[in-house]
Amino acid sequence: MEYRTKREDPGRIHPEPEYRYCPKCGSSLVLRILKEGEPARFVCERCSFVFYLDPKVAVGAIVWIDGKILLGRRGIEPAYGKWVFPGGFVDRGETVEEAVVRETREEVNVHVAVRRLLNVYSYPNRPVIIIVYEVEMLGGDPKAGDETLEVGIFAPEEIPWEDLAFPSTRDALRDLIEGPRSGSFPQER
Numbered sequence: 001m002e003y004r005t006k007r008e009d010p011g012r013i014h015p016e017p018e019y020r021y022c023p024k025c026g027s028s029l030v031l032r033i034l035k036e037g038e039p040a041r042f043v044c045e046r047c048s049f050v051f052y053l054d055p056k057v058a059v060g061a062i063v064w065i066d067g068k069i070l071l072g073r074r075g076i077e078p079a080y081g082k083w084v085f086p087g088g089f090v091d092r093g094e095t096v097e098e099a100v101v102r103e104t105r106e107e108v109n110v111h112v113a114v115r116r117l118l119n120v121y122s123y124p125n126r127p128v129i130i131i132v133y134e135v136e137m138l139g140g141d142p143k144a145g146d147e148t149l150e151v152g153i154f155a156p157e158e159i160p161w162e163d164l165a166f167p168s169t170r171d172a173l174r175d176l177i178e179g180p181r182s183g184s185f186p187q188e189r
Helices: 096-108 167-178
Strands: 029-033 041-044 056-065 068-074 087-089 110-121 128-140 148-154
Touching (some): 068 096, 087 096, 096 110, 096 128, 096 148, 128 167
Antiparallel strands (some): 056 087, 068 148, 110 128
Protein backbone atom coordinates (compact mmCIF):
# COMPACT_ATOMS: atom_id res chain seq x y z
CA MET A 1 0.00 0.00 0.00
CA GLU A 2 1.33 3.42 -0.90
CA TYR A 3 1.24 6.19 1.67
CA ARG A 4 1.69 9.87 1.01
CA THR A 5 3.24 12.03 3.69
CA LYS A 6 1.25 15.19 4.21
CA ARG A 7 3.15 17.49 6.57
CA GLU A 8 2.36 20.63 4.61
CA ASP A 9 -1.39 20.49 5.29
CA PRO A 10 -2.14 20.53 9.01
CA GLY A 11 -5.73 21.55 8.22
CA ARG A 12 -7.45 18.42 9.50
CA ILE A 13 -5.14 17.75 12.46
CA HIS A 14 -5.90 19.88 15.46
CA PRO A 15 -3.02 21.88 16.90
CA GLU A 16 -1.38 19.54 19.40
CA PRO A 17 2.24 18.69 20.08
CA GLU A 18 3.59 16.35 17.44
CA TYR A 19 4.17 12.87 18.69
CA ARG A 20 7.55 11.56 17.58
CA TYR A 21 7.79 7.92 18.68
CA CYS A 22 5.66 4.83 18.34
CA PRO A 23 4.17 3.70 21.68
CA LYS A 24 4.51 0.04 20.57
CA CYS A 25 8.08 -0.21 19.25
CA GLY A 26 9.70 3.19 19.84
CA SER A 27 10.45 3.92 16.18
CA SER A 28 9.71 7.24 14.51
CA LEU A 29 6.19 8.30 13.65
CA VAL A 30 5.50 10.08 10.37
CA LEU A 31 2.39 11.91 9.28
CA ARG A 32 0.70 10.14 6.36
CA ILE A 33 -2.54 10.08 4.45
CA LEU A 34 -3.90 6.54 4.79
CA LYS A 35 -7.21 7.09 3.05
CA GLU A 36 -8.30 9.91 0.76
CA GLY A 37 -10.74 12.27 2.42
CA GLU A 38 -9.50 11.52 5.94
CA PRO A 39 -7.01 13.54 7.94
CA ALA A 40 -3.33 12.65 8.00
CA ARG A 41 -2.45 10.12 10.72
CA PHE A 42 0.72 9.40 12.68
CA VAL A 43 2.10 6.05 11.45
CA CYS A 44 5.11 4.11 12.71
CA GLU A 45 7.83 3.74 10.08
CA ARG A 46 8.82 0.29 11.40
CA CYS A 47 5.70 -1.58 12.60
CA SER A 48 2.98 0.47 10.77
CA PHE A 49 1.09 1.14 14.02
CA VAL A 50 -1.41 3.96 13.45
CA PHE A 51 -1.49 6.46 16.33
CA TYR A 52 -4.94 8.06 16.15
CA LEU A 53 -5.39 11.49 17.67
CA ASP A 54 -8.81 10.79 19.10
CA PRO A 55 -10.85 13.59 20.64
CA LYS A 56 -11.07 14.00 24.40
CA VAL A 57 -14.49 13.80 26.03
CA ALA A 58 -15.39 16.26 28.76
CA VAL A 59 -18.55 16.90 30.73
CA GLY A 60 -20.11 19.99 32.25
CA ALA A 61 -22.81 20.51 34.88
CA ILE A 62 -25.25 23.35 35.07
CA VAL A 63 -26.35 23.50 38.69
CA TRP A 64 -29.39 25.56 39.68
CA ILE A 65 -29.56 26.96 43.21
CA ASP A 66 -32.72 28.95 44.01
CA GLY A 67 -33.19 29.97 40.38
CA LYS A 68 -29.53 30.92 39.93
CA ILE A 69 -26.61 29.17 38.22
CA LEU A 70 -23.48 27.98 40.06
CA LEU A 71 -20.21 28.88 38.34
CA GLY A 72 -16.60 28.51 39.38
CA ARG A 73 -13.63 30.72 38.59
CA ARG A 74 -10.90 28.49 37.10
CA GLY A 75 -7.73 28.03 39.12
CA ILE A 76 -5.86 26.22 36.33
CA GLU A 77 -4.96 26.79 32.70
CA PRO A 78 -6.37 27.05 30.17
CA ALA A 79 -8.55 30.08 30.92
CA TYR A 80 -7.14 30.70 34.40
CA GLY A 81 -9.38 33.12 36.31
CA LYS A 82 -12.34 32.80 33.93
CA TRP A 83 -15.82 31.61 34.94
CA VAL A 84 -17.14 28.19 33.93
CA PHE A 85 -19.71 25.67 35.08
CA PRO A 86 -18.22 22.64 36.89
CA GLY A 87 -16.81 20.01 34.57
CA GLY A 88 -13.81 18.15 33.30
CA PHE A 89 -12.53 15.13 31.42
CA VAL A 90 -14.18 11.73 31.50
CA ASP A 91 -11.89 8.99 32.79
CA ARG A 92 -11.54 5.75 30.81
CA GLY A 93 -14.16 3.26 32.03
CA GLU A 94 -16.33 5.96 33.61
CA THR A 95 -19.76 6.85 32.26
CA VAL A 96 -20.35 10.46 31.31
CA GLU A 97 -23.01 10.68 34.02
CA GLU A 98 -20.57 9.42 36.67
CA ALA A 99 -17.98 11.92 35.43
CA VAL A 100 -20.32 14.92 35.69
CA VAL A 101 -21.27 13.95 39.25
CA ARG A 102 -17.59 13.44 40.22
CA GLU A 103 -16.33 16.64 38.58
CA THR A 104 -19.06 18.74 40.20
CA ARG A 105 -18.18 17.37 43.64
CA GLU A 106 -14.44 17.90 43.07
CA GLU A 107 -14.69 21.42 41.67
CA VAL A 108 -17.46 23.05 43.71
CA ASN A 109 -18.19 20.63 46.61
CA VAL A 110 -21.76 19.94 45.50
CA HIS A 111 -23.45 16.54 45.24
CA VAL A 112 -25.72 16.32 42.18
CA ALA A 113 -27.92 14.02 40.16
CA VAL A 114 -28.28 14.27 36.39
CA ARG A 115 -31.65 15.71 35.31
CA ARG A 116 -31.25 15.99 31.55
CA LEU A 117 -28.79 16.31 28.72
CA LEU A 118 -28.60 19.93 27.61
CA ASN A 119 -26.45 19.46 24.51
CA VAL A 120 -23.16 18.22 23.07
CA TYR A 121 -20.62 20.79 21.87
CA SER A 122 -17.68 20.42 19.48
CA TYR A 123 -15.71 22.98 17.48
CA PRO A 124 -13.52 22.81 14.36
CA ASN A 125 -9.85 22.06 15.06
CA ARG A 126 -10.51 21.61 18.79
CA PRO A 127 -9.76 18.22 20.36
CA VAL A 128 -12.43 18.34 23.08
CA ILE A 129 -16.07 17.26 22.82
CA ILE A 130 -18.09 18.50 25.80
CA ILE A 131 -21.35 16.97 26.97
CA VAL A 132 -23.33 19.36 29.16
CA TYR A 133 -26.02 18.28 31.61
CA GLU A 134 -28.51 20.17 33.68
CA VAL A 135 -28.18 18.65 37.15
CA GLU A 136 -30.10 18.74 40.41
CA MET A 137 -28.29 19.73 43.59
CA LEU A 138 -28.73 17.04 46.26
CA GLY A 139 -26.48 18.49 48.94
CA GLY A 140 -23.18 20.08 49.83
CA ASP A 141 -22.02 23.59 50.51
CA PRO A 142 -20.77 25.30 47.34
CA LYS A 143 -17.10 26.16 47.76
CA ALA A 144 -13.96 26.16 45.68
CA GLY A 145 -12.17 22.87 45.09
CA ASP A 146 -8.48 22.50 44.33
CA GLU A 147 -8.85 23.61 40.68
CA THR A 148 -11.25 26.47 41.45
CA LEU A 149 -10.40 29.93 42.80
CA GLU A 150 -13.91 30.79 43.96
CA VAL A 151 -17.56 29.99 43.31
CA GLY A 152 -20.34 32.36 42.40
CA ILE A 153 -24.09 31.95 42.07
CA PHE A 154 -25.53 34.07 39.27
CA ALA A 155 -29.05 34.94 38.18
CA PRO A 156 -29.28 34.48 34.40
CA GLU A 157 -29.11 38.24 33.85
CA GLU A 158 -25.98 38.48 36.07
CA ILE A 159 -23.85 35.92 34.22
CA PRO A 160 -20.41 37.43 33.47
CA TRP A 161 -20.65 36.80 29.72
CA GLU A 162 -17.43 38.66 28.89
CA ASP A 163 -15.47 36.66 31.47
CA LEU A 164 -16.53 33.10 30.56
CA ALA A 165 -13.82 30.51 30.01
CA PHE A 166 -14.72 28.69 26.80
CA PRO A 167 -17.05 28.86 23.79
CA SER A 168 -18.85 25.79 25.16
CA THR A 169 -19.49 27.63 28.44
CA ARG A 170 -21.12 30.52 26.62
CA ASP A 171 -22.99 28.30 24.16
CA ALA A 172 -24.40 25.96 26.82
CA LEU A 173 -25.54 28.82 29.05
CA ARG A 174 -27.19 30.52 26.08
CA ASP A 175 -28.86 27.26 25.06
CA LEU A 176 -30.18 26.86 28.58
CA ILE A 177 -31.44 30.42 28.88
CA GLU A 178 -32.59 31.07 25.33
CA GLY A 179 -33.12 27.52 24.07
CA PRO A 180 -36.45 26.13 22.94
CA ARG A 181 -36.80 23.97 26.04
CA SER A 182 -36.02 26.66 28.59
CA GLY A 183 -39.18 28.79 28.29
CA SER A 184 -38.77 30.26 31.75
CA PHE A 185 -36.30 30.08 34.59
CA PRO A 186 -36.95 27.62 37.38
CA GLN A 187 -37.73 29.23 40.71
CA GLU A 188 -36.56 26.28 42.75
CA ARG A 189 -34.58 23.25 41.72
